[in-house]
Amino acid sequence: MRELLAQAAAVAAKDLLLELRSRTAFLSMLAFTMLVLAIFNFARDPTAVSASDLAPSTLWITFSFAGLLGLNRGFALERENRAIDGLLLAPLSRSALYLGKVLANLAFVGAVEAIALPAFALFFNVPVLPVLGPLVLVIVLATVGFVAVGTLLSAMAVATRFAELMLAVLMLPFLMPPVSAAAQITARLFSGRPFAEQVGWLKILVGYDIVFVILCILVFDWTVEE
């Protein structure tokens, strides 16, 4: 277990270092996030649609698509100089490789979300601070779920001709449960509804994370075989 964690940490640290040097994925995700938030805000007719009605779905559309941009890079950088062969040849367990990629992707997506959330509060003028704790919990749970699945699917998609398009297509059905649950909870948080109403949606998020993290670890071995 200790070796697995050390190897996963090595893979994640390598990915983060490469991204720190190039900043390509992070800047793309950030620029996309700001554009979507600005467009949704200014394209809205404030007399017809209130900011609080539009805010939850806007937040989750932004996080989902920005996340997709980041997930694409995870295995794309292993294609350069066939570095993936070096990883597969090393005594690195496939689970450690998957876990390392998930950790790096969580760091990228989490960093973008951390910057996007204040910008979202500013654009939409919604009361984020009073519900910050529960909102962060929901963001973490939903992000873990879609990053776990997205990392697996990006490993599959990277070998195809239209990798970026393929990831978005493959992700769509898997994005629905965590994103819809997270959007429902977010809407209720912003409208000050009682916590009891959100327990069902929270269970969906937690269940999704448990099932898909385990499933992805088990399936990943076959994804990177050849």
Next chain:
Amino acid sequence: MPASTTAPPPALEAKALARSFGVVKALRGVDFALERGSALTVFGPNGAGKTTLLRILAGLLRADRGEVRMDGRPFRRDDAAQRRRIGLISHASLLYDGLTARENLEFYGRLYGLGDVRQAAGSALEAVGLAQRADSPAGTMSRGMVQRLAIARALLHDPVLVLLDEPFTGLDQAAAGALRAQLMRLRAEGRTVVLVTHNLDEGLELATHVAIQVAGRFVEYGARAGGVDGYRRRYAEATRDA
């Protein structure tokens, strides 16, 4: 009663290896066995299936039929301990352009569980003459330097089986000479080497065994016998219709 002397199993053995890609039969049944400290050089024209053979031996490709055995044990691609024994120098460098030479080696050192990765990376860079470029990103290096760094990466964990795919490509005379000396040293230390190339002069110097591979088959295989001229003639004959 005399003590029974059982011969050790071959360090590397391939039995009836076959692999197809769609309708293309890249390997059509390749057999060989190498003792510890042997060096097999596989010559063949482009498209003969040399790289496919090497990738199967490295565990990067699955054979459709046949098996690979290391020290008498079937080679399992999911066995990390067996993979740890292999070093591969491939067409591609398997390096990250955005990392420096040292960072690349330290990363692989961590994956292989080497104790002092900084020390190991430093020694490996020294061995291939890249100590002065330790902090240069791999992406800024010349083709020859990248190849030397790829060699350092492949030998970093002290593998007992070294697989090489056209390792002299891109190297200048001095670097090629240094690599030859390094490979001779590895062989003398008892490591098993498999080298695939289409360059007879470079390949023969190291070889204890020679194979000529054409259209996925070994048309000639055995202990090295004779010099370059003899092999050049046989290679020309074997590849005439390829």
